[in-house]
Amino acid sequence: MRAVRTLIPMMLLTMSVGVVHADWKSDLKSAAKQQAGAKVEQTLGLANPAPAGASAYLINLKSGDTVTSPFLVQFGLKGAGVSPAGLQSVDTGHHVLLIDSPTFDATLALPLDNASIKHFDKGETETMLSLPAGTHTIQLLVADWKQQAFNPSLQSEKITITVKGGAAAPAKK
Numbered sequence: 114m115r116a117v118r119t120l121i122p123m124m125l126l127t128m129s130v131g132v133v134h135a136d137w138k139s140d141l142k143s144a145a146k147q148q149a150g151a152k153v154e155q156t157l158g159l160a161n162p163a164p165a166g167a168s169a170y171l172i173n174l175k176s177g178d179t180v181t182s183p184f185l186v187q188f189g190l191k192g193a194g195v196s197p198a199g200l201q202s203v204d205t206g207h208h209v210l211l212i213d214s215p216t217f218d219a220t221l222a223l224p225l226d227n228a229s230i231k232h233f234d235k236g237e238t239e240t241m242l243s244l245p246a247g248t249h250t251i252q253l254l255v256a257d258w259k260q261q262a263f264n265p266s267l268q269s270e271k272i273t274i275t276v277k278g279g280a281a282a283p284a285k286k
Contacts, residue, residue, distance in 0.1 A: 160220065160264035161257040164204040167192035169253045169269045176272040183243040184276075186210065188233070188253055193267065198234035198260055206255040206263065208233040210240070214250050214271070222260035232260070244276045 172187035174180070194205035215229035223230055233240065242251075253269035256262055 160261050161206075163255075163263035163265050163267040164193040167204070167255075167267055169208075169255050169267050171251065171253055171269055171272060174251065174272060174274060176270075176274070178272075179275045179277055181278050182245070182276050183241045185239060186242050186251065187239040188237075189269075190238075190255065193255065195236045195238060196258070197236045198232065198256070199258055201258040206257050206267065207236055208238065209254045209256050209262075210242070211252040211254055211268075211271075212244070212249060214252075219262045219264070219266065223254075223256055223262065225260070232256070246276050246278055248273060248275050250274075 168191045170189040170191070172189045173185060174187075188208045188210075190208070194202070195207060196202045196205040198207045209223060210231040210233070212229045212231065215227055217223055217227070217230065223232065225232060231240070231242075250271050250273050252271040254262055255267040262268075
């Protein structure tokens with residue numbers, strides 16, 4: 114009888130250790146598959162699909178506004194999440210501000226060295242922007258973890274604003 118009382122808890126312990134061991138292996142396999150998939154996406158330049166029903170918009174500015182530089186630009190995103198660049202997470206991305214309609218290849222990572230393409234890689238949701246006096250266009254775009262625009266593109270309406278006053282300092286992130 115005493116042997117049975119000792120044997121049953123040991124069997125239960127052995128079974129639970131086996132389950133934990135199996136979960137660990139499953140988690141490791143899952144992580145390896147995700148990592149391999151990410152590498153293939155990056156190598157082939159595959160764009161992530163935009164989250165269904167998601168939309169990007171500018172919160173505090175509308176077309177026709179007149180502003181004084183520097184001015185606040187607030188980013189809006191509905192139906193998707195914001196995460197830093199480089200962090201692969203489902204249905205999330207980071208904001209990119211397109212100033213004065215820059216050209217770029219949407220099948221590649223967005224250029225980091227173009228002054229008209231401002232990346233907010235840390236997951237920022239607003240910025241103080243300095244632009245020279247004159248008329249400018251601004252558009253918000255959401256990029257995935259690898260700095261590439263979603264396909265289809267997740268972007269706001271392009272707006273036209275007028276910046277009044279003298280020349281301003283270069284745009285800041």
